[in-house]
Structures are given as structure tokens and as C-alpha cells.
Amino acid sequence: MDWWFFIEVFVGGLLSGVMYSLVALGFVLIFKASGVFNFAQGAMVLFAALTFVRLLEMGVPALLTMAITIGVMILLAIFIERVMLRPLVNQDLIILFMATIGLNYFIEGFAQLIWGSHVGVLDLGVDQYAAFEIGNALINKFDVWAALIAGSLVLVLSLFFRFTVIGRALRAVADDHQAALSVGIPLSTIWVYVWSTAGIVALVAGVVWGSKLGVQFAISTVALKAIPVLIIGGFTSVPGAIIGGLIVGCGEKLAEVYLGTYIGYGIENWFPYMLALIVLMIRPEGLFGEKIIERV
Amino acid sequence: MVYRKISTVISFFVLFLVSASFAGEHFVPITSYRTGPYGVNGAPAANGFVDYLKMVNARDGGVGGVKLAWEECETAYKPDRFIECYERLKNKGEAGATVFQPLSTGSTYAVLDRLAVDKIPLITMGYGRTDASDGSVFPWVFPLMVNYWSLSTAKIKYIAELEGGLDKLKGLKIANVYHDSPYGKETGPILAKQAELYGFDLKGFPVAHPGIDQKATWLNVRRYKPDYVVLRGWGVMSQTSIKEAMRARIDASKMVGVLWSCSEQDTIPPGKASIGYSCASMINPGTNYKVFQDIVKYVHDEGNATGPKEEMANQQMYRVGVLMGVMTVESIAKATEKFGNKPMSGEQVRWGIENLNLTDERLEKMGIKDFIPNFRVTCADHEGSAPVKFQRWNGKSFEPASDWISTDQSIVRPMIEASAAKYAAEKGLSSACN
């Protein structure tokens, strides 16, 4: 048993898992605050990354690009709130979910219509290929750096939800739209905040993924992988998104390498879902989620 | 119901309007894909194709004095959309569609059975159904120049060249990293056969579609410690493979890619990791051929370019698109030799393709000498067994890495005939060649 190789696979899995949780964070934010499972998160990641990279390509300096893209995501949030969320207040969750699927398609088409679909190379000035060599194992430096970013983002968001007024308001809104309204919480403003924050998280995720993979349409399919992360971690928990991501990333890589030798490769695609399924059967609310209470 | 009726009426009207044109011209249907995961490759190819047709019209007045007409239809690389485009375009033009080039293996399979009924040939150069190289079983399909299996033999020959001879292959470890799809799995058997023949060790590593996350695969490859890696990707998979290979400390000079992992889309995103990567090509690299100068003169300078002008120099797939145009035009030209100077029908063009004989004089006349090799097609051999070139990425562009390497038909042909015979038996077909 080659232990160094095992460590390489394990740590590599953890690091790529952190990248998944970056995307999952956006989901959690929106779910926590508006009870909507935002299927369009993947498209938002794509849109943010495309905007960022195209502005860079046009020669706009990096900081200004960042500012402009954040502005664009805020505008997107306002647009979504206006056009989609307001008319669907207090509708069935299923309806909202399907509306976000529609939104996903819309944003994907829109992003590519404006910015074109050719691959954008995102060079963050960090060498993609440098690695720490620990024993025989190679740990990629860029992945570590991405993990640190994700980690700090998680910390900031957790603190935000727990200790600020707006954070509490967000949790109230997630619990019950109408009750929050009657207490005087301005629903539309809160929603704009949430979706903008999710948009910014999407931007960070887009930049990290984009520099790793190149900014292109395929990035939005990464969002699908975030779903098992959410199931395992719990839809409403920010730390859960990280833990879930670690479990998914790790499990996926270990399965591909060790299980794959026996039953054939290419397992990566479905293994996280099976894992999520098992977790669902045992503990439906995920590891850190809130228990689901249903009233009849 | 209401919507459907209204849209039905509008569609009828629209289709009627659109189809009332293209009289007195050879009609070339262009089933392209500019969207979807492979749009980045499909778009330059379509641009190259159309630019070549425009150039032939402007420079030569068409083929045999009859102009070329074309229409694009977006397939998004989906077989069912391709069928829809096929059905819509097959009867356009005065004599019907001349020849289809789907640029997709899935679409090739989907349309196979309709070709004999509609009497329209299919050119699938460098891809498609490999055993269709046996023209006696597949009279309407032409995997011109090289098919998947032939290319595989050329690849092994190239690796042998790098090592210093076919005998040096013995004992080498070759990893086959392929896209986990029918396209990717095609070369499994022939690589295994060559492994047996030459004595090298072969291991396959499938990459799940679409292949943007290959970390685990390359950990596996690293564990195997191969001497060479054969990369059989398409679309977004190839560039990720090159990146992950670098991360796994496998040098790009040890990687040999197939025809369809050989474009700037694959080598530019990984940046410095691609330097030294070599891959196969049906055409010679660069644009220093008369045909490109003609395209610039007759099309680009007239402001009539289909896509961005830089694509000619920057995109391998653009030049592959020009190659597609060349094949279509040459087939039509050959057909007019026998059937006269009028719009050619699919059946006539089929004869043209089957009797293609690209000699040096003809290549010189059309401005494509050295751009492509000579080859000829016969009834039994729908491939033409053209040689293949390998090119290497130097960080900025592709440069030649080898001379024209011929494929090893002694290995390939028996396998093709066996597979085609199986198909013929299944369908109860008799030989179409006498």
C-alpha cells in the first residue's frame, strides 16, 4: 500500500472538495435567506467569470474589473428579485425551484450572447503547476491557495449570519416570508442583499474555477456537483457546505482511484450522488442542517 | 393547441419562402455547431468551410462554371438536431444536397440508414464509422483520408520514431487517456492489437464526460508511470488533460494527441504546460499555401469573411474547415467530369467521391499542394489511406514535428473488413462493388 500516493489522493481530494464548497456556499446563502434552491447558481458563476475575464481581456485594470463585476452581479440580483422573486412570493417551493431552472437557462444564454462563448484564459499570476513535494506526494500550490480563500470566505459569512442584524433578518426571511413581512423586515431589500452576496460568492468561485479550468460553458456544470455537497452538509449550514465539500471531493477521488481499479473508471460522475443518497436515507437533513418539520 | 397551430402555419410559410432559391447551383449543406460544448471547435471549422466555398466561387466561378450555394444549420452537436437539419436540407437546391459532412460521430451513426434511401453521400474525414472504409458494405459513407484506426497506427509509428525505431517500442508503457464515449473507446481494440504486435504495455484511462475534472484520472496515470501518454480527447477534455498531466509531472513532450485534440483551444488555455505537446493532423501546419493566400485575396480583402479573419492563422479548426471545403469541392469537380457542367445531385457526387484521385497536378491547380497529401479513393477503399502529419506546439503555434507518416493498413484493413462483414451479415447486404 503506497502511503504517499494515498496521501496525495486524499489531500488532493480535500482541496478539490473545497472548490466545490465555494459553489455550494452560494446555494446555501440563498437557501438560508429565501428558502429557494437556486439552481441558477452555476449560471451565475459562469456569468460572473465571463464578465470578469472579458473585461480583463479588454485591458481594464484588475481592481477596476473586480469592482465593475461586483456591480454587475448586484444589478443581476436586483433584476432577479424584481422579475422573478417578487411575483412568486410565497409560492410552492417546487415552483420556485423550477423557476430557477428556467433562470439558469436564461442566464447561460444571456452570458454567452453578450460575451461570446470562446474560452477565456484567466491568469491570476499564480503558477498553476507549482506544487509542494512532501515525501513522494505532490500537493498543488494553487489548490491550497484556493482552499484558503474559500475557508476565509466561509468564516466571514458564518460570522455575518450569526452576529449582524442583517444576518438575523436573513434567517427570519428564510423561516417564513409572510411572518418576516409582518414583523417589518423589508423583503425585497433583503432579497437583493442575499442574491448580491451570492453573486459575489459566485464571482469568487468563478475566478478560482476559471483560472483552473478556463472560463467556458462547462463551468456551469460544476454547479451540479455542488448539489451532493449541499445534501451531505445540509442546505442551511455554511460550515456544512465546507464539510460536505470535503467529504464529496475526498470520497470522489478515493473512489475513482481505488474503487475504479475494480469496477471500471469514470465513477466520479455518480459517486457523490450515491453518497448523498445514502446520507439522505440515514439523516435527511444532512450533517449540519436543521431538522425538517412538516405540519399536516 | 393554439400555439402549435399558429407556429405550424408560420413555419410552413417560412420554410416555403426560404426554399424558393438556390436554382442553377450546386447545393452544399453545412451542418455546423457553433453552440454547445464543442462550439468552440465547430465555429472556426464552419467559418473555414464557408470561406473556401466563397473563394472558389469568386476565383473559379464555382465548379465547372456552376456556382456553389450553401446553407448553414445549427446542430449543437446533437444527433437529433442533425437529423432535423438533414431532413430540412436534403432536397434543397436544384438537384438536391450534394454531400453532408456532420463533423460528429454520433450524427454519422444516426443518419446511416437514411443515406441509401435518399441517395446522398456522407464524408466523414478523420472520424465517423471506421468500418465504413469498406465501400462494398457502406457505399454511401466515406471516412476520407484517415479513419480512427488508421490514425492509431500512425500514432504508434510516430512514437516509435521518437524512440528510434519500431523495435524500441518493446517494453514501453503507454497510457491511453480517452474520452469515455463511443468516440473515445473506438481505438481500444486496435491499440491492444498493436500492443500485442510490438510488445508494449497498454493501459486505458477513461475520462468521464465532459472531462473538466480529471484530477483522479491523472493520479491513476501517475501511479502507472507511463513512458508515453496517448490523448484521445475532444472539446474541453483535452486542455484539462494537458494541465493535469503537468500537475502530475508528466511532461507534454511525452503526450501524443489525436486529430481532434489538436487545436489552439486545447493548447492555449494550459499555457506553458502545452509546450512540447504533439498531436496528429490531416493537414500541414501553417498558412503558407496558395489556397490561403487566395482566401485572403478573394474573400477576406473583399470584406466577406465568415468569421474573424485571425482564425485562419490562429485556428487549426479553421484550416480543417477549409479541408472540408476542399473535399466537397473536389468531389463535385470529379462528378462534373463525368456528368457535365450542371448542378450535381447527391448520387452523382457519390460517384465523384468514390473516384477521387488527388494527384500533384490537381493539388497544384487548386492551390493546396503540400497543404494536404495525395490520396485516392476506390470502391473498396473509401478511406484513401492518406498519410498523417504530426505537429508540435511551441508555445505560440504548431510547427511540424514529423514528415508525412503513412498508416499501417496491414493491421487496420483486416479488422475493418471483419467488422464491415459483421454489419453486412446483420443487415443482409450484398457487396456494392463488383
Add this chain to the structure above:
Amino acid sequence: MIYRESGQFKTTYKADQAILPIFQDKVAMGLLMFFAFVIIPFIADDYWLSSILIPFLALSLAALGLNVLTGYAGQISLGTAAFMAVGAFAAYNLQVRVPEVPFLIAFIWGGLCSASIGILFGLPSLRIKGFYLAVATLAAQFFIEWLLTNFGWFTNYDSSGVITAPPLGIFGFAIDNPLSKYLLVLTIVVLCAFAVRNLARSEIGRAWMAVRDMDIAAEAIGINLMKTKLLAFGVSSFLCGLAGALWAYIVLGTVEPQAFDIMRSFEILFMVVIGGLGSVSGAFLGAGFMILLPILLNNLGSIVTGSAISTETIAHIEFMVFGAFIIFFLIVEPKGLARLWQIAKEKLRLWPFPY
């Protein structure tokens, strides 16, 4: 004024329980069947038959299947395409190994295999619901796609993993031209549509709707949740499997896993949502919408600006239009096109009075 029920008295229970109790409905359905079976073969050309009508019918069948599961029984499924794939491959495998089997039996066998797989992946629905269940079906989607691609047994060890469907023939008649294919598919789909309509009105259908509305309450009044949910999965997957076999055999002519990927699942979900959840006509309306819209946009684009819009732009606009329509329908009429049609019919009954 024409659409009145007055004067129509039912004298037997049987007459009262008919699928189409109102005489005008019977006439309308009769006319529609006549149009579909007799008129269309005369006026439609090859292109319309094989590129529009046949895919439309095959996908409506799949949408019908998903409607049973999501519309009537309220269980969201994102794995429709996987069940279609199972049906297609099962039918192919049976025909390849037992060549004497007539293709209709092979189709039914495909449906049955798909039903059993559907029930298997429906087992989690006993514990989880809502879009957690959607995740379970996503697992089915990816797992089945992997299984069919990676194990050569399913494709009869063909080197490329893509197989051509065997030719169809019934009692000596070969079914190889678009017209005969169209009639075959039409017959199958019409039969299934009536079957589903009947199921929806029966005890099972009511049990499904009860489970959809509030499953805990349904359990409380004595409906066996397990049997009901699994039956929903089974019936739905049977229809999807049948649709998959039709799609592979008749529309594409090949049987390959890539045709049944996640995008296909989403496409069918969209059909059901736009057409209307929980209605048979909704499946057809939704399928018609999804199939005709891209073609319309394609043609419209080239007409309006004479090929000045690139096909790429049109494809992006297509995405945007789909997404926008879905949101539009969900806001304006969550019950889809079918409900709009129903409202139109109700207005017709009262016409010329406003209410």
C-alpha cells in the same frame, strides 16, 4: 353556445363515467384522431414527419411518463432520460439475443425493465421528498449513464459502443418509411395517452393526487404510501422506457447512451412544466412547444435578417427564450398551457356571456 351540456342526460352509470362525457368533446376528439391518422399522412412531407411529428410524439410520451410521476404523484424526477435509456437498451438487448421476438414485445420488455429500475430508484421516495428526491433521481441519471457506457455487455461488445437499431417489421410489412413509422408511433402514443387519462381518473390516480397534495394526510386516511409511490415510479418509468425505445429505434436509428443525458431530462421536465403539471394534454402541448420553438427561431432568424444573425446567436437566444418562458409560465400560469386551454374552454361554455 355550441359548447353546451344542456340536453345531454346520462341514463347509465357507464355513460356517466365515460372519459369524454360531453358530446362536443367526443366529436372534437374524433376529429382530432381523424386529422392525425388520416389527414396528416396526406399533407405532411418527409421532413415534417420524421423531423417534427415523430420526435414530438416520442417526447410527448416521455413527458406523459414524467407527468404521471411529477404532475399526478408529486414526486420530482430529474432522471427521466436515464429511464428512457434503460428502455432503449433493454429493447435492443432482447432483440439482439432473441432475434425472433417481434419488436412490439421488445418495446414492452424495454418498458418493463425500465419500470423495475424506476421502482428501484424510487425506493428513496419513501424516506425523502421534494427536491431531495430530485437528487436521488439525479443519482439514477448519472449512474445509469455510466453503467451503459462502461459495460460492453449492454452494447453487445460493439467497439464503439454505438449500435444501430434493427429494422422494424410487423407481420411481414417493413416499417421503414417515415409514414409507416409515424403511424406506428402515433398508435402507441394515443393508446398510452388514453391509458394514462383513465388511470388518472381511477382510484390509483386519486391516490396519487392525494399523495401529491399532502402525503402525511393521505397516509392518515389509509392510502398505502409505499404501494402508491412505487406504482407511480413504475408506471412513469414504463412510459419513459417505451418512449426511449421509440426514440432510439425510430427517431435516431441508433441506441447510444449520450442521447439520454441530463440535458434531455431537463428538456422533458420543461415540457411538463410549460405544458401543465398533471394533465395529459399538457404533456403534448409542452412537447410541441419545446420542439417547434427552436425550429421556428432558426427559420425566423434567417428570414428576418437574411442570415445576418449567426446560428450561434440564435442558439443563445433560444436558451434565453426557454428560460424566460419557463419563468413566465410559472408566474402567470403555474398550471401551464393546459390550464390556459381549459380556461379557454370554460369561457367557450359560457359564451356569449362573460360569466
